[in-house]
Amino acid sequence: xxxxxxxxxxGTILVLMMAAVLSACGSGSNNNSASExxxxxxxxSASASTAASGxxxxxxxxxxxxxxxxxxxxxxxxxxxxWTYQHDQGRQYMExxxxxxxxxxxxxxESADAERIISELAQNHDIIFTTSFGYMDYTLNVAKKFPNVxxxxxxxxxxxxxxxxxxxxxWEASYLxxxxxxxxxxxxxxxxxxxxxxxxxxYNINAFTLGAQSVNKDVKVNVVxxxxxxxxxxxxxxxxxxxxxxxxxxxxxxDSPASLQAAAERGxxxxxxxxxxxxxxxxxxxxxxxxxxxxxxxxKVKALMDGTWTNDQYLGSFQDxxxxxAPMGESIPDDVKKLVNDTKAKFVSGELNVFTGPxxxxxxxxxxxAGQSLTDAEVxxxxxxxxxxxxxxxx
Amino acid sequence: MDLITQLLxxxxxxxxxxxxxxxGGILIERSGIIQLGAEGLMLMGAVMACLxxxxxxxxxxxxLAVLTVSAALGLIHSFLTVTLRVNQIxxxxxxxxxxxxxxxxxxxxxxxxxxxxxxxxxxxxxxDSVPIVGDLFAHLDLLTWFSxxxxxxxxxxxxxxxxxxxxxxxxxxxxxxDVMGIPVQLFRYGCIVVGSMLIGLAGADLLLIYSPTWIEGxxxxxxxxxxxxxxxxxxxxxxxxxxxxxxxxxxTIGFKIQLIGSAIxxxxxxxxxxxVTILVLMFLGYRNRNKPSGSPEALGTPYIREQxx
Numbered sequence: 051x052x053x054x055x056x057x058x059x060x061g062t063i064l065v066l067m068m069a070a071v072l073s074a075c076g077s078g079s080n081n082n083s084a085s086e087x088x089x090x091x092x093x094x095s096a097s098a099s100t101a102a103s104g105x106x107x108x109x110x111x112x113x114x115x116x117x118x119x120x121x122x123x124x125x126x127x128x129x130x131x132x133w134t135y136q137h138d139q140g141r142q143y144m145e146x147x148x149x150x151x152x153x154x155x156x157x158x159x160e161s162a163d164a165e166r167i168i169s170e171l172a173q174n175h176d177i178i179f180t181t182s183f184g185y186m187d188y189t190l191n192v193a194k195k196f197p198n199v200x201x202x203x204x205x206x207x208x209x210x211x212x213x214x215x216x217x218x219x220x221w222e223a224s225y226l227x228x229x230x231x232x233x234x235x236x237x238x239x240x241x242x243x244x245x246x247x248x249x250x251x252x253y254n255i256n257a258f259t260l261g262a263q264s265v266n267k268d269v270k271v272n273v274v275x276x277x278x279x280x281x282x283x284x285x286x287x288x289x290x291x292x293x294x295x296x297x298x299x300x301x302x303x304x305d306s307p308a309s310l311q312a313a314a315e316r317g318x319x320x321x322x323x324x325x326x327x328x329x330x331x332x333x334x335x336x337x338x339x340x341x342x343x344x345x346x347x348x349x350k351v352k353a354l355m356d357g358t359w360t361n362d363q364y365l366g367s368f369q370d371x372x373x374x375x376a377p378m379g380e381s382i383p384d385d386v387k388k389l390v391n392d393t394k395a396k397f398v399s400g401e402l403n404v405f406t407g408p409x410x411x412x413x414x415x416x417x418x419x420a421g422q423s424l425t426d427a428e429v430x431x432x433x434x435x436x437x438x439x440x441x442x443x444x445x
Numbered sequence: 446m447d448l449i450t451q452l453l454x455x456x457x458x459x460x461x462x463x464x465x466x467x468x469g470g471i472l473i474e475r476s477g478i479i480q481l482g483a484e485g486l487m488l489m490g491a492v493m494a495c496l497x498x499x500x501x502x503x504x505x506x507x508x509l510a511v512l513t514v515s516a517a518l519g520l521i522h523s524f525l526t527v528t529l530r531v532n533q534i535x536x537x538x539x540x541x542x543x544x545x546x547x548x549x550x551x552x553x554x555x556x557x558x559x560x561x562x563x564x565x566x567x568x569x570x571x572x573d574s575v576p577i578v579g580d581l582f583a584h585l586d587l588l589t590w591f592s593x594x595x596x597x598x599x600x601x602x603x604x605x606x607x608x609x610x611x612x613x614x615x616x617x618x619x620x621x622x623d624v625m626g627i628p629v630q631l632f633r634y635g636c637i638v639v640g641s642m643l644i645g646l647a648g649a650d651l652l653l654i655y656s657p658t659w660i661e662g663x664x665x666x667x668x669x670x671x672x673x674x675x676x677x678x679x680x681x682x683x684x685x686x687x688x689x690x691x692x693x694x695x696x697t698i699g700f701k702i703q704l705i706g707s708a709i710x711x712x713x714x715x716x717x718x719x720x721v722t723i724l725v726l727m728f729l730g731y732r733n734r735n736k737p738s739g740s741p742e743a744l745g746t747p748y749i750r751e752q753x754x
Contacts, residue, residue, distance in 0.1 A: 127549075127661050129556025157661075247711070274703045275711035281665045282656040284696075287459065291700035294451045308656055311559065330559045330658070441703070444710035 114357035118176040120144070120152040123168060125182035126280055127156050132305040132324040133279070136341040137181045137204075143344030148351055160184025165191055172196040177354050179347065180204065183250070189213060200359055202350060205250065207430070209361050216346055218366035218373040221257035221429060222397045223339030224301075225404045226375045226390050227321055228261020230337050231299040232269050233386045234319055235262075240271045241292030243302035243309045245279050247443050251303055253432040254339075257404045258301055259439050265389070272297055273441030282308035293318055299336060310334060319381065326376040335379030337390070342371055365426055368397045405429055410437045448701065450580050452694050457581060460693025461589050462487070462651040466671035467678060467685040468592075468599055469643030474675055475603060476636035477616040477743040478526050481537025482518075483644050484668025485544020490515055490648025492548040495659035498560050508649065515645025516638050518544065523637035527630050530747035541668065549661045559658050564588050588650050595643070599682040612636065616741030619748035629748050647671070673722065679729075679739030695721050 128138035134156065141152050155171065158164050164180075165188035171178050172192050177200040180189045186206035193201045193213040201213040209215055231240050240262060244251045255273055262269045272295055274288045289300055289309035293316050300320035302309035307330040313320035314334035321327070321338035328335045346366060353359040366372025375394060378387050396402035407418035411434045418424060424432075435443065466483050473480040490511045497503075497510040518540065525536040564586040572583040603609040611632060614622040619629045648664065656663060670692060678685035699714035 127553075127556060129553065130660065131557035131658075135557070272704060274700045277711055277715050280660075282658070282660055282663055283459065283651070283665055283667070286656055287455070287697045288700050290455065291697060291704055294701075295704050306660055307557075307559070307658065311657060440706065442706070442708060444712060 114355050115176050116355065117150065118351060118354050119174060120150060120351055121171040121175040121178045122152055122154045123158050123164065123171070123178065123180045123182075123185065124154060124156040125158065125160065125184070126305060128154075130280060130305050131307055131327065131330070132322065133341075134181070134305070136325050137179075137343055140341075140343030140347045141179075144347035144351055147344075147348045148355075150351065158185075160188075162188070164188040168192040168201075169195065172199045175199060177202065177351060177359075183248075200354060207363070209363060211361060214350070214359075214361045214364065216350075216364040216366070218341065219368075219426070219429075220339045220341070220373045221253045221404050222368055223373050223375045224254040224257040225261035225264075226394055226397075227301055227336065227338050228258040228263075229265050229390050229393060230378060230382060230386055231258070231301060231319075231321075232262030232264070232266035233389065234336065234382065235266065235269060235299045237296055237298050238266065238268045238270060239295070239297045240269060241289070241295070241297030241300040242271055242273045242441075243285055243288045243292065243300060243304055244273050244275050244441075245304055246277060247275055249430060249432050252435065252443065253405075253429050254303055255439060255441075256432065256436045259436050260404060260409070263438055269438065271439050271441075273435075273439060275441075275444070276304065278304075280305040282306045285309050286312045289313060289320070301336070301338060307331075319379070321376075328377065328379060332380055334381070336382065337376045337378040340374050340376045342374055345370065346372055368394060369400070411435065412437055412439060450577050452698065452701070453577070453581055455697040456690040456693040457585070457589065458655060458693070459696045460690040461592050462647045462655060463667060463671055463674060463692055464592050464596070464686060464689035465647035465650055466644045466668060467674040467689055468595055468682055469640040469647065470671055470675040471603075471640075471678065471680050471682055471685060472599065472636050472643065473640035474744060475612050475616045475680055475741055476633045477619060477741050477746065477748070478523075478633060478637055479533040479537055479745045480637075480640065480644075480675070481534060481672060482522060482540025482544065482641075482668075483647075483671045484664055484666070485541035485548075486515055486518055486641055486644040487544075487648035487651065487664045487668045487671075488548035488662070489518060489544045490645030491652040491663060492552045492648075492659055493645070494649035494652045495555055495558075495560060496551060498653070499555055499558060504564065507653075508646075511645050511649040512642045515641045518645070519638040519641025520634075522641065523634045526747065527633045527637070530749065533745055533747070545662065552659045552661060555659050556661060557658060560653070562657065564653050586654055588646075588654060592650075596682050596686045603682065613741070616743055619743050619746075620750075623748070623750060633748075644668075644671070676740075677722065677726065677729075680741065681739065691725075692718060692722070 122141050124134045124137060126134040128134050145152055155167055158167050160182060164185050168178060168180060168188055169192050179202045181204045183205040186203055186208050189201050189203045190208050190210055190213060193210045197212055203213060203215050205217045206215050242255050244255060259271045272292055274291060276284050276288050278284055285302060285304045285306055285308040289312040292300055298318045300309050300313050303323045307322050307327045310320040310322050310327055310331050314331035319334055319336045321336040323338050325340050403423045405418060405424035407422045408416060408420040409418040411417045414437060466487055470480045470483055493511045493514045494507050497507040522536060522540055525531045526533045566584050566586045567590060569583050572579040603612060611627045615627060615629050615632050623629050674688045678688045695718035699717050702709060702714055703711055
């Protein structure tokens with residue numbers, strides 16, 4: 051029995067040691083872990099803030115802060131090749147432009163954990179960017195508790211005296227992707243791998259469909275919901291189902307390139323979302339909307355340094371470069387490229403609006419009368435599909 | 446391709462990683478050791494496959510690296526559970542956490558790097574004209590063929606060889622096996638190491654064939670599904686094959702139903718695999734209520750010579 055006891059405790063120690071190794075190096079999987087990026091602390095705990103750069107400065111409200119301490123909260127890893135990757139690029143751009151070092155916390159789930167992590171960051175940072183829609187309420191709660199800290203929330207609609215929001219009219223880029231897809235399809239069947247049935251997806255699907263219809267009257271867009279932002283295998287299953295249904299051009303509003311890879315195997319074309327995905331399948335790549343957050347991050351952090359920060363609800367566009375369209379793939383002929391670029395110029399000049407009537411919904415009922423246009427606010431709360439979309443919005 | 450064929454093709458492609466992991470798990474659990482580390486082992490297998498393939502470009506080296514690393518992890522698991530007799534559930538969970546964390550760390554530099562189709566396909570062109578069979582088997586990759594072979598080999602090993610008999614004896618009643626002169630500890634070590642290699646191979650299969658880019662946490666719970674499939678298959682390799690493919694179909698059927706244009710909410714469709722699993726387990730449980738569960742009797746109990754149970 052004695053021997054058994056000893057081996058028991060030895061075993062327990064070993065398990066504990068494994069756990070220690072895990073927490074030391076496995077930061078990525080831990081929801082609350084600090085980023086491995088060189089700017090963050092080397093420890094694997096959520097206390098990335100201990101490595102906050104810059105001298106500790108009191109946060110005088112109203113006045114500028116010479117060297118603000120900046121933090122970013124990410125939903126995924128910067129290596130996701132999509133959404134978080136673009137935010138991380140924006141962070142690096144901001145660091146270079148302003149000579150600052152920002153702290154990042156990655157893989158933060160959209161749950162109560164987020165509130166805890168944002169609170170921890172708020173204790174020794176001056177401005178915090180929370181880069182996912184689901185952080186909205188958590189950011190707001192923390193913002194109320196820390197009136198001297200500025201909060202910037204991506205894609206949401208709630209603000210506070212010290213909390214601003216930022217997003218972009220990426221539906222304009224979706225419209226352009228639609229033009230490319232409508233030109234390239236041979237079967238007039240497009241597929242859309244959609245994450246969640248929320249307005250952001252709905253207006254992008256509608257814009258994509260309208261873009262495709264603007265060059266190809268007969269085109270139909272099949273939609274499947276994956277109910278996940280990031281799960282390569284599920285996304286792939288969804289893409290394969292669309293290809294089985296006969297779609298020959300796909301667009302995936304998802305965070306991974308899985309749909310593009312699936313399309314490439316079947317000789318179909320596809321686009322992804324958020325960033326340029328050419329490298330995953332150069333031949334099969336269509337194009338897709340991309341984000342460029344850097345200039346906005348520079349602008350807001352600089353405003354904080356100058357003491358001119360405001361809590362506005364910012365909506366970027368082609369004009370300021372917050373949204374753009376990725377370079378089109380090598381299979382796209384020049385005339386299609388030209389058409390897309392010409393249309394883009396119309397967005398830049400403000401000449402074209404995606405949601406200008408006449409637009410009918412799936413039942414054929416008129417939603418936007420001829421000559422009328424939806425306001426940005428109306429677009430941002432869209433909950434109906436245009437005619438030509440085949441799919442349902444779960445209620 | 447009609448709907449049935451499409452579903453069968455989907456079953457094969459998304460069921461194969463599950464099949465490898467389930468077979469590995471069956472081998473381990475047949476020896477009486479609970480296997481909860483599958484998720485971590487699969488992730489380690491996947492990240493090792495991606496790392497080695499990107500750096501060497503050789504499929505042989507890639508598979509070798511995957512097998513070596515998962516064997517090493519299996520060795521740790523067996524040292525903990527067999528020699529030190531640590532609680533097997535805790536040790537298994539530790540393997541999962543360890544594998545998840547370590548793979549995320551190792552995979553940082555290669556996250557998102559696509560790898561070209563690495564596994565050669567066996568082109569059986571003469572099958573192309575045959576309906577259904579041609580769609581399914583004409584252009585399968587070698588790993589999938591290997592998984593078929595593995596099912597047969599494991600089935601024969603467990604049920605038709607004397608070593609398999611020893612294995613079952615160890616899983617059901619280690620003291621008796623020990624009295625018979627079977628080296629219980631050594632057998633368990635062997636099963637855990639080989640089983641872990643198979644589970645690592647499941648991760649490599651997922652990465653090399655199904656989703657050819659390393660992304661952190663890419664198994665998305667498939668290791669846990671494999672744990673359920675072991676029970677579902679009642680520790681039988683042949684049944685594991687059907688269960689894995691069945692789950693593969695369920696994985697994609699939700700999207701098919703969405704595309705038919707049904708009014709069933711997609712959230713509900715996403716529950717299909719899990720609901721069906723529960724229903725089938727209930728049905729099987731009811732039908733087999735008077736039969737033994739198939740679970741190895743000594744599953745989860747460390748064996749100590751001359752200890753009373």
